Amino acid sequence: MTPAIQDATGVELHLVEDDEAMRSSVSRWLTLAGFTVHTHGRATALLPSLEYGAPAVVISDISMPGMSGLELQQALLKKDADLPVILFTGHGDIDMAVRAMRAGAYDFIEKPFDAERLLETVRRACEKRRLVLENRALQMQMQEIGGLHARLVGSSPAISHLKRQVLDAASVDANVLLVGETGTGKEVIARCLHDLSPRSQAPYVALNCAAIPATLAESELFGHEPGAFTSASQRRVGSLEQATEGTLFLDEVVSMPIDVQAKLLRVIEQREFCRLGSNRVRQANFRLVAAMNIEPREAMERGLLRNDLYYRFNILEFRIPPLxxxxxxxxxxxxxxxxxxxxxxxxxxxxxxxxxxxxxxxxxxxxxxxxxxxxxxxxxxxxxxxxxxxxxxxxxxxxxxxxxxxxxxxxxxxxxxxxxxxxxxxxxxxxxxxxxxxxxxxxxxxxxxxxxxxxxxxxxx
Structure with missing residues (x-):
């Protein structure tokens, strides 16, 4: 791999050439032109490293031992049909290069090639790749916005402001506190934050703290081992563990007993916990979204919410407007x-x-x-x-x-x-x-x- 300064498009080059002298010469020329260049002596060395959406352009010789450049092109296009592949070809490979162009190759350059023509072709390919990736990102954003509009229906100033907050916060892996009256849709907001986030493929776990008896709150949250208490006959995986790599939504968090709030605070700070009846430390990897139906200051004044826990919750605080x-x-x-x-x-x-x-x-x-x-x-x-x-x-x-x-x-x-x-x-x-x-x-x-x-x-x- 040759270190270089990344070009303005943000697209990197992957050069596949079995001739070491040719590989070194082309890599050096492209690096001096300002591109990031990764070099590979075999096509099979490149294939596993490129996936759909990679910000990359591939430059490959056609005739190589093992997997040919043409076979590499077909394999790459199965992964990403819009990935630009530029092929080097000798005079005798012209017919093959034409077939490759028809099969989806971006361009081919005949050896010995003109350096300026190579540079111009690479620049055009990088610009095309940048535009394709930008268009995909915009389409994904529109899908996200469309999905959000379908869930948070309405176009009033209050709900429009909330939609913007959700879109801005979805990709940020920070704790969120939702404050709103009963029936305003706090769980809908929590689910939107999860589904639009990088954690969307992992579990979304919702726990209604008001529906859990105080004596079972700690077990519901942390889980327990058999024999941890009188009625604990079987192992139970708690909500903290179920939400691993996903999102944990704690609804009506002010209903959680104060002593359990203190233990939750430690989990948020240390990012680890133990099941009841166990000394094994488990890692806590989740995004926390909490909700309450009264003002936080009132909850703290009434002794329903620990001050230090509130300050951990409200990295982002959303007010859900009443109807x-x-x-x-x-x-x-x-x-x-x-x-x-x-x-x-x-x-x-x-x-x-x-x-x-x-x-x-x-x-x-x-x-x-x-x-x-x-x-x-x-x-x-x-x-x-x-x-x-x-x-x-x-x-x-x-x-x-x-x-x-x-x-x-x-x-x-x-x-x-x-x-x-x-x-x-x-x-x-x-x-x-x-x-x-x-x-x-x-x-x-x-x-x-x-x-x-x-x-x-x-x-x-």
Whole structure:
């Protein structure tokens, strides 16, 4: 391997040549031109080191003992069809080189070659590889964004800000604290952080601390060996161990006993733990995401959360907005939940009318998105008779006062929900949306801009 300065494209060169003098000469020339060059005397030495997506260009002689350059090219293209392979060929190998070009080789250069032509060919190949990798990265990012939009539905400023936070934090292997009221979707956020992270192929383990008896909390977290306590008849693998190389989500962490919080703190700091009843030290390798439904300062003042544990949790802290702070998302969320209920229960889909939307917008939703989902399900299972108003919340029937919103706000919300729903149903196809809503293109553009709606947000991957 020859050390060199990496070129501006970030792409490295792999030179395969069995002639040592030729290999040394070409490597030196390319190195002086500013490329990172890795040299290989045999094709079989290169093949295991290059995988799909490698930032690389391969330069290979065709005629070599063992695996030929042509065989190497075919093997590499099976791994990555867009990998540029440049072939050296003698005069007698021209027909073979032409066949290689037809089979996917980037270019071939006849020996003895012109150094400047080689340099120009390599530069073009590196630039092509850079563009291919950038395009793949953008496509992956769009898939991630599309997947996130499908899970965190809505385009209000509050939810848009949260989506940006999730995308920014997903690739960062840091602890995250989620703070939000019950029903706001904290576990959905935790799952998004895991699925968009480098740990996505490893386990995602969710532990609801509020659902575990205090006496079993330590065992659930750390696991235990047989005989560790009276009822421990079998070995148990705890959540810390189950989440190895993945993500551990601790929901309602303020319900965890204070003494167990102290032991969890040590795991976070030392990155190791022992099962109950065992002295064997095990490594803790997971990303921690914790959630609570009260303000951290209040939890600490009430003695529900250790101060030092909180400071370990909140490297990144996200505030999950309650539904009353993102009311413009209610119509599209309600429609989505109604469609899901219609499919799950095999009922006809009933779309909310203007009166239903106004009723939904006029309620404060103390149960947040979870309550909205339940109401949408009830709307499908027990729809109002024709001409009857739909009462989405039981509080209205018992005479509890509910907040009112003006007619103009109701009309805007309804119009926005219609456009957003059409974009989603037609997967961002503007022509289909125009035909569905019977709107001129200019009018649709103006309304989408007014309501902050983006076509890209509606495209499902």
């Amino acid at each position: 009353r702070e993102r009311k413009e998302d209610i119509p599209i969320l309600f429609t989505m939940f109604a469609e899901q209920a219609a499919e799950n229960y095999q009922r006809d889909m009933v779309y909310p009318d203007a009166g239903t939307v106004a009723a939904l917008m006029g309620y404060d939703w103390p149960g947040n998105v979870r309550e909205l989902k339940n109401v949408a399900t009830r709307f499908i299972l027990s729809p109002p008779a024709q001409g009857e108003p739909f009462i989405p919340f039981k509080a209205a029937a018992s005479g509890v006062e509910r907040p009112e919103i003006g007619l103009q706000e109701q009309v805007r919300a309804f119009e926005r929900s219609l456009i957003e729903d059409a974009l989603r149903r037609h997967n961002g196809n503007i022509r289909a949306v125009l035909e569905d809503l019977r709107l001129p293109r200019r009018t649709l553009n103006e309304k989408m801009q007014r309501y902050g709606l983006m076509r890209e947000a509606a495209i499902q991957p």
